[in-house]
Amino acid sequence: MREYLRKMDPNVKLFFIISALIGLGMGLSDSVYSNYFKDVYDVTALQRGLIETPRELPGMLLLVMTSLAGFLGDLRLAIIAQLLCAAGVLVLGLWTPPFGLMLVFLFINSTGMHLYMPLQESIAVSLIKDGKTGSWLGKFTGFRTAFVMVAGLLVFFGFGSGFLSFSNPIVIFIIAAACSAAAAVLFIKMRRNAGEVYEKGRPKFRFVFKKRYAIYYVLAIVNGAHKQIMTVFGPWVLIELMLQQTDTMAILSVIGSGIGVLFIPLLGRLVDQFGVKKVMFGEGLVFIFVYLGYAFVQQAFSPEVALWCCFAFYVLNRMGMQFAVARTVYLRNIAETPEDIMPTLSTGISLDHLVSIAASALGGWIWYEWGYQYVFFIAAGLSLINMAAALIIKEDKPKAQA
Structure with missing residues (x-):
């Protein structure tokens, strides 16, 4: 060594x-x-x-x-x-x-x-x-x-x-x-x-906007909204409603990061083995369960059980950030030329952050006016869009090599 x-x-x-x-x-x-x-x-x-x-x-x-x-x-x-x-x-x-x-x-x-x-x-x-x-x-x-x-x-x-x-x-x-x-x-x-x-x-x-990449742009937009709900309002349920302190949130982050280190290589193998379509569809299905769980858990269980469920949802949320690899593989598979890949990824990042800003403000207003459950109802609806996009994409072999 x-x-x-x-x-x-x-x-x-x-x-x-x-x-x-x-x-x-x-x-x-x-x-x-x-x-x-x-x-x-x-x-x-x-x-x-x-x-x-x-x-x-x-x-x-x-x-x-x-x-x-x-x-x-x-x-x-x-x-x-x-x-x-x-x-x-x-x-x-x-x-x-x-x-x-x-x-x-x-x-x-x-x-x-x-x-x-x-x-x-x-x-x-x-x-x-x-x-x-x-x-x-x-x-x-x-x-x-x-x-x-x-x-x-x-x-x-x-x-x-x-x-x-x-x-x-x-x-x-x-x-x-x-x-x-x-x-x-x-x-x-x-x-x-x-x-x-x-x-x-x-x-x-250079910005790249092509009809060929329309589904990728939709996935980037949906991810921008998902990301904010995962990173802002999921933790806020624990902090605001369940009164969890900094040390608890920290250990949950440690657990999420530790699982993520093991999960990233596994996710890559799943994409290679089963294809982008099935992995994206599975992502949407899992997060419908997570978001509806956040919405109903306090009504369905005792405070102690509800707290442990939300701990699990928080960890799953952090793992969900890793699914970007499936979107990147999908883009690589459909790109017309290698030169399109980086600009399209960058354009996707820009769209992602634009939607993130809107989703944060809108989500906070919905929580304040209607109740926290409605933030997660909307998130579950976004997961349905993710699943619909997965159903219509084609499992092409890579057209462009980066």
Whole structure:
């Protein structure tokens, strides 16, 4: 092992460390945001939905940002992204600003996080020299995910013991900021090691809208709505209605991430074995059960049983985020040319985030005006759309090789 590490490219070693720092930092901040909003600002369900606008807006603007700043190169952009992450969350850690100003710093932090999303794989691929791209990407992703789990455990024990709290200064946010700042410093070192090797500008972005990809766009739009219901309103049932604290939410995230590490390779094998159509149909069927479960569980069971059911739904929700692999395989199978794949994926991300913003605001209003059950009734309806799309897609063999 020591000899293997000695021969490893220094920048590959640095990227493993960076992946760990980013996983730890994002795990510390993301896992507590919902409880932070509730405990510090006492937000309602309507406000919780609206908070997602500044959090998701950078994702919608991502294509514009990367297109305008593409001349800087991946490593420079990664440095900027991590500094934005650090700046936004550091202010929240050192000072509890008024609600409106808090949203500004939340937007700054989210801008850094979204800006880094397309860069992490691009930088990783540029570091791979032996042609084993999938294997290395799996190693980097697994390493990052492991530290997300470590972050969840730190949150669980920290808040459970009383060492961590949302009283100023908020130590957990300061640690998250330090992780992002350290990642930025290591990216600077990577750039010095590499010179201009990894600093090629990104090609000019182009949107791709073709009738051929209509179902993919529909799936991206449905996923945008699903994602917000899974990440915002599912946890909010536990926090608002079942009064669960930060340590409980953290351990659920740890369990979800741990299962996800095992589930991702299995999902890939299921797609290869049974095809995209059956996997997508199964996804829709499972989540109809989950969403209707959220809607009816309090009426159907005792409070104790209902709580454990919602724990299970939360974990299933987190696993549901992994089904993007089926949509990516579907797009690859129908793409006319390799050049269509990345722009179409990027266009799908933009549509996803546009719908995410609308779904958060609308979902919060529906919860406030009609009751939380109706948010999940709508989610179940979206799952029906997902199943209908699965039924009409064709199981083509890949037309374009990336």
